[in-house]
Amino acid sequence: MKLPDIPISLCAYCAVPVVVGKQAEAGGVSPNAGRIGKIKEHKTFADVQKHHALETPAYFTGGRFSWHGRNFTVLGLVLLGLGVLTSESTLLLPWSAFALVCLLLGIFMVIKGMGIRAKAIADPVTKRPGMIVDRRSETKVEGWNGSTNYYFTIEFEDGAVGEYGYPGRGATEEPYPKGMTGLAFLRGTHLLEFKQVRV
Numbered sequence: 001m002k003l004p005d006i007p008i009s010l011c012a013y014c015a016v017p018v019v020v021g022k023q024a025e026a027g028g029v030s031p032n033a034g035r036i037g038k039i040k041e042h043k044t045f046a047d048v049q050k051h052h053a054l055e056t057p058a059y060f061t062g063g064r065f066s067w068h069g070r071n072f073t074v075l076g077l078v079l080l081g082l083g084v085l086t087s088e089s090t091l092l093l094p095w096s097a098f099a100l101v102c103l104l105l106g107i108f109m110v111i112k113g114m115g116i117r118a119k120a121i122a123d124p125v126t127k128r129p130g131m132i133v134d135r136r137s138e139t140k141v142e143g144w145n146g147s148t149n150y151y152f153t154i155e156f157e158d159g160a161v162g163e164y165g166y167p168g169r170g171a172t173e174e175p176y177p178k179g180m181t182g183l184a185f186l187r188g189t190h191l192l193e194f195k196q197v198r199v
Helices: 033-037 045-049 057-085 092-120
Strands: 125-142 145-156 161-167 181-187 190-196
Touching: 033 125, 045 181, 057 092, 145 190
Parallel strands: 161 190
Antiparallel strands: 125 145, 125 181, 145 161, 181 190
């Protein structure tokens, strides 16, 4: 039995405008253009623009490398100082060797951490009004640990559409839904945050 065609304009689940087949664009204009165009006019837009988005996980990984590196460097210097104070001891050679290893490891980790951070913030942050029109996810399991990366397709006010990666942040944080409008905080191909502006 053939079901009747019932025209609808919005998805009952996610409120995304529903467009059938080749009716995706009328006269070359996206059906989302109207909503996206209202974002800048919203009363909360100015406040949302002042928001400082959370950086990518790579940025914090670099910070941890540098932090541990500084600790190893300090430990190496302290041990070298103790080695000088106990220069008459027969333990001087192994003591100093361990101190030197800590010092070199610390310096290496600091330099590596600074490099990771510099690479993570190499691209400038851009803020663009838009709508999330699609999303997908990829889950990787390594040993006992697993991680999920999301990829959000965002349509912007000028009609451009792009896909941006976003790291999962645990079960307590719900990923952004399709149809959500707001301000996208982007760094290169990474979505730092998407602050909602309801229009």
